Amino acid sequence: MGEVNHKKEKPLQVNPFKLSQPMGATLAFLGVDKCMPLMHGGQGCTSFTKVFFTRHFCEPIAIQTSAVTDAIAVLDGGDYSIVESVKNITKKVTPSLIGLHTTGLPETKGDDVRGVARQIEFPMVTVNTPDYEGGFESGWARTCKALIEQLVETSEVVDDNTLVLLPHVSLQPIEVEKIKDFIEGFGFNVLAVPDLSSSLDGHLGEKQAALSSGGISVDEIRSLGEAGLVISVGDSMQGCAAALQNKGLEMRNYHFAHLNGLVATDRLVEVLLEETGFTRPPISVARWRQRLQDAMLDSHFSLGQNRFLVAAEPDHLAAICQSLHEAGGRVAIAISTVDSPQLEKIEADKVIVGDLEDAELAAAEYDVIVGNFHCESLAHRLHKKLVLRGFPNWEQVGNALKNDVLYEGGCYLLFEAANTASSRNEVKHA
Amino acid sequence: MASKPKIKELLDESACEHNKKKKVACNAPTPGATTGGCAFEGAQISLFPYADAAHLVHGPMTCLGTSWETRATSTSWPGRDLTQMGFTTDVSLNDVVFSGEEKLVKAIDYIMEHYAPEAVFVYATCVTALIGDDIDLICKQAAEKFDIPIIPVHAAGFVGSKNLGSRLGGEAALTHLVGTKEPDQSTPFDINLIGEYNVTGDMWQYTPLLDELGIRVLSTLSGDGRISDIRTAHRAKLNVIVCAKSLVSLTRKMEERYGIPSISLSFYGKRDTSKGLLAIAEGLGDDDLIKRTQALVAREESRLEEKLAPYKTFFNGKKAVLNTGGNKTWSIAAALQDLGFEVVATAVKKATEDDRGKARQTLGEKGVLMMNPGVEQAKLIDETGADLLLAGGRSLYTAIKKGIAFADVNQEKKKSYGGYGGLLNLAEDLKNALQNPVFKNVARRAPWEK
Numbered sequence: 094m095g096e097v098n099h100k101k102e103k104p105l106q107v108n109p110f111k112l113s114q115p116m117g118a119t120l121a122f123l124g125v126d127k128c129m130p131l132m133h134g135g136q137g138c139t140s141f142t143k144v145f146f147t148r149h150f151c152e153p154i155a156i157q158t159s160a161v162t163d164a165i166a167v168l169d170g171g172d173y174s175i176v177e178s179v180k181n182i183t184k185k186v187t188p189s190l191i192g193l194h195t196t197g198l199p200e201t202k203g204d205d206v207r208g209v210a211r212q213i214e215f216p217m218v219t220v221n222t223p224d225y226e227g228g229f230e231s232g233w234a235r236t237c238k239a240l241i242e243q244l245v246e247t248s249e250v251v252d253d254n255t256l257v258l259l260p261h262v263s264l265q266p267i268e269v270e271k272i273k274d275f276i277e278g279f280g281f282n283v284l285a286v287p288d289l290s291s292s293l294d295g296h297l298g299e300k301q302a303a304l305s306s307g308g309i310s311v312d313e314i315r316s317l318g319e320a321g322l323v324i325s326v327g328d329s330m331q332g333c334a335a336a337l338q339n340k341g342l343e344m345r346n347y348h349f350a351h352l353n354g355l356v357a358t359d360r361l362v363e364v365l366l367e368e369t370g371f372t373r374p375p376i377s378v379a380r381w382r383q384r385l386q387d388a389m390l391d392s393h394f395s396l397g398q399n400r401f402l403v404a405a406e407p408d409h410l411a412a413i414c415q416s417l418h419e420a421g422g423r424v425a426i427a428i429s430t431v432d433s434p435q436l437e438k439i440e441a442d443k444v445i446v447g448d449l450e451d452a453e454l455a456a457a458e459y460d461v462i463v464g465n466f467h468c469e470s471l472a473h474r475l476h477k478k479l480v481l482r483g484f485p486n487w488e489q490v491g492n493a494l495k496n497d498v499l500y501e502g503g504c505y506l507l508f509e510a511a512n513t514a515s516s517r518n519e520v521k522h523a
Numbered sequence: 524m525a526s527k528p529k530i531k532e533l534l535d536e537s538a539c540e541h542n543k544k545k546k547v548a549c550n551a552p553t554p555g556a557t558t559g560g561c562a563f564e565g566a567q568i569s570l571f572p573y574a575d576a577a578h579l580v581h582g583p584m585t586c587l588g589t590s591w592e593t594r595a596t597s598t599s600w601p602g603r604d605l606t607q608m609g610f611t612t613d614v615s616l617n618d619v620v621f622s623g624e625e626k627l628v629k630a631i632d633y634i635m636e637h638y639a640p641e642a643v644f645v646y647a648t649c650v651t652a653l654i655g656d657d658i659d660l661i662c663k664q665a666a667e668k669f670d671i672p673i674i675p676v677h678a679a680g681f682v683g684s685k686n687l688g689s690r691l692g693g694e695a696a697l698t699h700l701v702g703t704k705e706p707d708q709s710t711p712f713d714i715n716l717i718g719e720y721n722v723t724g725d726m727w728q729y730t731p732l733l734d735e736l737g738i739r740v741l742s743t744l745s746g747d748g749r750i751s752d753i754r755t756a757h758r759a760k761l762n763v764i765v766c767a768k769s770l771v772s773l774t775r776k777m778e779e780r781y782g783i784p785s786i787s788l789s790f791y792g793k794r795d796t797s798k799g800l801l802a803i804a805e806g807l808g809d810d811d812l813i814k815r816t817q818a819l820v821a822r823e824e825s826r827l828e829e830k831l832a833p834y835k836t837f838f839n840g841k842k843a844v845l846n847t848g849g850n851k852t853w854s855i856a857a858a859l860q861d862l863g864f865e866v867v868a869t870a871v872k873k874a875t876e877d878d879r880g881k882a883r884q885t886l887g888e889k890g891v892l893m894m895n896p897g898v899e900q901a902k903l904i905d906e907t908g909a910d911l912l913l914a915g916g917r918s919l920y921t922a923i924k925k926g927i928a929f930a931d932v933n934q935e936k937k938k939s940y941g942g943y944g945g946l947l948n949l950a951e952d953l954k955n956a957l958q959n960p961v962f963k964n965v966a967r968r969a970p971w972e973k
Contacts, residue, residue, distance in 0.1 A: 104629035105579070106613045107637075109591075113584035135649050135680035136552050137561025141589035153917060160552035163681045166653065178555030185556070197583040197650040198681060201619055224583035225614050225650060297923075297965065467592055470607060487593075 095442040099432045107450035110404055110465050111430035112484060113224035115196045116142050117232025117262050119156055122192030122218075124287025125240065126308040129188040131178055133159045133171065133206060134196030138224075149485040150293050150493055155304050157182055161198055171204030172212075179213050186303045189311045193219040194236065200225075216311065218243045228431040229484065230406045233262035234329040237287060238336050240314055245340045248318030255320040258285040259334055261327025261351075263409035263483060266294035266493040268502060272326070272352060275499055278375040279365040284313055284320070295493040320344060322368065324361075326352050327408030328435045350438060351412035353506070354419045355385055358499045381500035388504040389420040392511035396422035399514040402452055403441070404464035405483050407433030413463055413482065413506070414440045416497065420507050422514075425458045461514045478513045530682055533690045533772055552684070561680030563648055564590065565688020565769065570644055570676065570696065571606050572720050572745040573753075574598035577640040580611040581627050581658060582648025586680070587611035595936065597724040598747050605640055614650060624656050631665045631673065641750040642672040644695070652679035672750065674699040686769045693717075693773035696744055696753060701777065704754035706741065712807055713741040715759040717774055717785070718767025721746025726765075728942025729790050729800070732823065736816055738803060744770070757781040761806045765790065766850060789850065790941045792858030793827060827943045834950040835863040841957065842866075842907055846896045846914035847932045848873030853881040855913065855932065858940070860885070862950050867907040870896035870914075901925060911957060923966050930956040 115132055119142050122130035132139045139158035146154045159174035179191060195206055200223035210217045220239040222232045237259060256276055260269050270290035273283045292307035318340035325334035325348045334346045347364050351357055359382075362374050373379070396417060401424045403413050414424045418440035427441035428451060436444045445451060449471055452462070456475045462468045465483040472479035486492045496502035563586055571578055571594065580587040591609030598604055612630050614623045631643060643665070645658050658675045666673040678691035706713075714733075719726050726746045733740060741759045742752035762774045762785035774785035786806045788799040797820045804816035843864045845856055852874045856866045868891035871879045882892055893899045900918065903909065904925045912922040913930045922929035930953055934940075940949045 104612070104626050104633055106584075106587075106609070106611050108609050109584070109588055109611060109613065111584055111613070112588050115585060116589065131555065135561050136557050136559065136684075137564050137680035138585050140558065140560040140564065141585065144593075145589045147916075157555050158552075158557050159554045160557040161554075161681055162552065162683065163652075163679070166649075166681055174554045177553070181553055181555035196585060197614075197619070198653065201650050201653050223616070224585040225619050226616050228584070298920075467609075470592070 095444065097436050097439075097444045099436060099446060101446050103448075106448045108453070108467060108471070109448045110467050110483070111448070112229035114222035114227045114229070114232030114235070115194055115224050116145065117229040117234075118192070118194035118220055118222040118236040120146065120262060120289070121233045121236035121240070121287045122190075122194070123155065123292055123305045124285075124289045124308045125190055125192065125305060125314070126292070126310045127189040127304045127306075128155070128192050128308070129182055129186065129190070129304055130156045130192045130194065131159065131175075131182065132156060132194055132196060133175060133204070134161055134198045136160045138196045145485055148487045150295060151490055152293055152295060152493075153302070155302070166198060166202060170202070171199055171206055171209050175206065175209045176213060179215055179217075183215065188304050189216065191215060191217045192236070193217055194222045194232075195220070196222070197224045228406070230262050230327070230329040230408060230431070230433070233287070234333060237330065237333045240286060241317070241333060241336045241340065244311065244314045245317045245337065246315050247340050248316075249342060250319055251321050251342050251344070252282075252319045253321035254280070254282055256281040256283050256322040256324060257317050257320045257337060258283055259323065259325040259330040259337070260285055260287075261329050261406075261408040263406050263412075264289075264326070264498065265495050266290045266292070267496045268498045270294065271496055271498055271502060275361075275378065276324070276365065278378060279369050279371065281322070281365075284309060284317060286314060286317065289493075293493055295491075317341075318344075322347070324349065324364075328411075328433060329408055350435060351408060351415065352498050353412035354416040354503055355382075355389065355500070356419065357415065358382070358385075358503070361499075378500065381504075385500040385503045388507050392507040393421040395511040395515040396420050396507070399423070399461050400425040400459040401510075402426045402428070402455070402459040402462050402464070402477075404428040404449065404452060404462070404468060406430050407435040409483060411435045411439050413497070416503055416506050417463075417510060422510060426452070426455055428452060461510070463510070478516065480510050480513050530687070530691075533687065533694065534683075560685035560688075562678040562682045562684065562688030562691060563646060563680040565685035565690070566646060566676050566678035566692035566695070567688075568594070568685070568720065569689040569692030569718070569770070570745055572596040572598065573642070573644075573748045573750055574600040574604045574606040575602060575640060576642040576644055576750050577605050577608075577610055577634045577638055578644050578646065579627075579630060579634060580609075580646045580648060581614070581623065581630075581651045581656065582611065582646070583614050583650050584611070586646075586648045594720070595723050596720050596746060597727070598721070600747070600749070603638065605638065610634060612651075619650060619654055622654060622656060623651055624661060627656065627658065627661055628665070631661070635665075635669050640671070642674060642700075644674050644676050646676045647679045649679045649681045652677075652681075672699055672703070672754075689718075689767070689769035690772055693744060693770045697773055697776060700750065700753050700756075702754070702757040702781070704751065706755035706758050709758055710737075710739050711760060711809065712736075712738045712812065713759045714738060714761045714763050714803065714807070715756045715783075716740055716743040716746065717762050717764045718770045719743055719746040719765035723937060723939040725790070725939045725941035725945065728939055728944045729796065732800060732819060733803070736800075736804070736812065736819060738807070738812075744773070757783070759783055761786065761803065763788065763803055763806070789854050791854040791945075793824060793861040793943060793946055794857055795854060796942050796946075797824060823943050827946065830947055831862065831950060834954060837954055837957075838863040838950075840865070841911060842909040843911045843913055844868045844900055844903055844907075844909045845932075846870040846893070846900055846912070846918055849875075850878055850881075851932070852878050853885040856882065856885045858946060858949060859913070861946060862953070864911070866890060867909055868893055868900070868903045870900070872896055911953065913953075923962055926963050926966050928956045928959065928962055
């Protein structure tokens with residue numbers, strides 16, 4: 094492990110890939126079935142967020158705004174805008190839950206959203222997510238924690254067959270599904286919270302839905318206290334696991350910094366074998382492990398000759414760097430959006446908290462970029478190769494089905510990285 | 524705070540067409556039932572296309588993090604395209620408690636040192652407006668220090684809608700830029716293009732024709748714009764507003780202050796493009812120029828007709844249903860008619876009285892103006908036997924259920940449909956949509972569904 098710099102030096106962000114807390118909160122609520130995320134703030138935060146996710150997923154995004162104006166901001170402590178919002182939302186649709194999350198504006202004024210929500214007779218979960226604190230990952234994690242704390246009923250019974258999966262924000266819908274399937278293969282009943290695998294996986298429904306169409310149901314969330322096991326994926330999710338353990342009787346937690354690459358997947362299999370008492374995993378798991386071994390060997394030559402820059406949210410950064418590292422890909426610089434305990438564990442020569450200007454200034458140190466849509470113009474300008482990962486990816490379709498996790502996804506990521514690295518063409522002009 | 528525009532005045536804009544009937548300001552969003560962007564987004568739309576200026580957003584991460592590099596506003600500026608860069612102070616809790624002013628000062632210094640832009644726009648946002656950071660003073664001091672325009676933009680999101688924000692952006696340009704510099708030379712045919720943002724290079728579909736006519740684009744607000752040009756905008760002979768009602772207050776003030784008349788037009792479709800070019804010539808009031816423009820329009824139309832001929836044969840007898848809003852309700856309808864479609868219906872739910880009148884005129888007596896398109900369009904497709912639904916992504920389901928072709932009306936954000944050339948792009952895209960078997964294939968029943 095190399096040098097780690099936790100603090101940003103500049104007075105500003107230049108070409109940021111950092112995203113805000115309320116956006117992470119919105120996405121988390123979209124992993125709950127028939128939910129209406131309600132962002133408390135000016136109308137723009139919601140409008141921007143809606144367009145942002147619509148373009149990433151190529152799907153309609155359910156979200157509403159409390160539409161706070163300057164006059165309202167001065168006079169109202171949130172009572173008016175939130176009560177009115179709920180009234181107007183429920184006039185048109187019947188959500189199973191309204192997910193109230195804040196932005197910088199009401200937090201600066203000090204609105205007591207929890208207090209307001211308590212006076213409203215409608216199922217609501219509230220979470221404080223000012224955008225001047227934390228980032229995308231913490232917004233998602235705080236929301237997941239709020240869902241657990243405010244909905245899960247304390248249980249006196251334990252169902253050892255039920256396992257709760259807590260995925261970090263950067264896992265795409267198919268990745269959540271693959272992890273669920275993988276664990277179900279060992280005989281568990283798996284519930285993920287939040288669960289994007291059935292809401293934003295890009296499926297053609299019967300009609301345009303006004304609410305999130307898929308995800309974990311509110312009733313399922315209520316009953317999570319019965320689960321015997323909880324698997325948290327990503328360091329940002331550790332607090333959620335602890336919150337869930339408070340609701341259950343002797344619920345056991347296995348934490349994974351991520352589930353990418355051979356080593357992490359091996360550990361998951363070990364845990365599942367131990368928990369089930371099985372001696373062997375399902376046949377397909379063993380087969381995919383062999384394929385990943387082969388993929389690592391097939392790709393190591395190309396990966397080993399190239400230096401990578403990876404720019405991602407902390408949990409995602411740790412995941413990608415580990416996968417590349419295992420097959421010999423050298424990560425020269427790993428750039429994180431925000432600080433995190435993950436940074437100390439990342440397999441890279443240099444780990445910093447920064448922006449894409451930092452990536453630009455370090456151009457001489459790498460050949461291939463792994464990062465989001467904003468890296469496209471960077472790669473083009475610097476004549477670098479590019480593997481698109483993370484939010485947003487407005488350049489390509491099919492983001493919801495990109496799978497990098499476990500043995501299987503590991504193969505796909507390594508092949509794509511190796512093929513991109515050894516391709517003769519640099520990024521074409523958009 | 525002298526530079527802060529008076530929002531109430533802007534909302535009561537006399538030149539605002541719908542204000543004759545509706546006295547209430549268009550500025551009261553309903554909590555829980557609001558779509559559309561905020562004032563900051565509007566200001567960003569109207570000013571970001573200046574690629575030679577840095578655009579510094581003084582606020583927390585949502586404002587810029589979601590929005591930079593989202594609009595394909597092309598530029599010919601040879602330097603680094605600052606439009607496609609993101610600068611933000613990314614204010615933290617510490618800044619909220621102790622003020623973000625020091626950070627803002629340092630951020631401007633950093634930008635000047637590393638990017639040397641022609642100007643810096645500093646955008647206030649909800650949080651920094653609420654904590655009371657004095658961006659006016661900071662901009663004034665920085666402008667003196669660096670001797671370039673450093674412009675405060677007071678369009679925090681919570682002051683209103685996107686439309687109001689565009690006005691506030693225009694207001695900032697008027698207050699701090701227009702009239703601060705004399706042009707090197709003047710011609711009798713100098714115009715300003717106002718509200719043309721050159722999205723997907725739209726403007727370049729017709730500026731070569733203006734060039735050919737000897738009409739000089741002195742400045743733009745702000746497509747392919749330059750700071751040094753907009754500073755000379757007060758010397759133009761005519762303000763040309765392109766598809767942007769939001770900037771009528773700006774042009775009215777320029778008329779009052781500098782005596783520049785203005786005209787409003789669109790370059791969408793063949794007829795509008797021709798009308799637009801002629802209106803500019805007439806606005807400049809030169810007989811010879813008018814004659815030359817008439818000749819050029821005739822030439823361009825016949826060139827276009829030649830290229831469109833195969834498409835028109837293909838589109839002949841095809842019926843289209845249009846579901847969009849604003850001036851598109853009639854301007855796209857007219858473009859479709861230019862291509863040979865029969866437009867059987869257009870949605871007018873999100874259109875002003877004026878737009879509804881134009882839609883009726885465009886579609887004729889037989890055409891249906893849909894007040895509730897979500898419900899009506901499916902029925903109308905059945906009744907009229909329409910072949911194509913041109914709408915926003917939400918309506919895709921309707922098209923698939925009815926087994927007809929679908930075209931996303933927002934495709935224009937990726938590809939220019941403006942001017943004569945853009946009509947060919949539109950024709951090609953619609954032909955592809957009509958020939959694409961995907962809509963019928965996707966609508967197949969699953970083998971297990973009887």
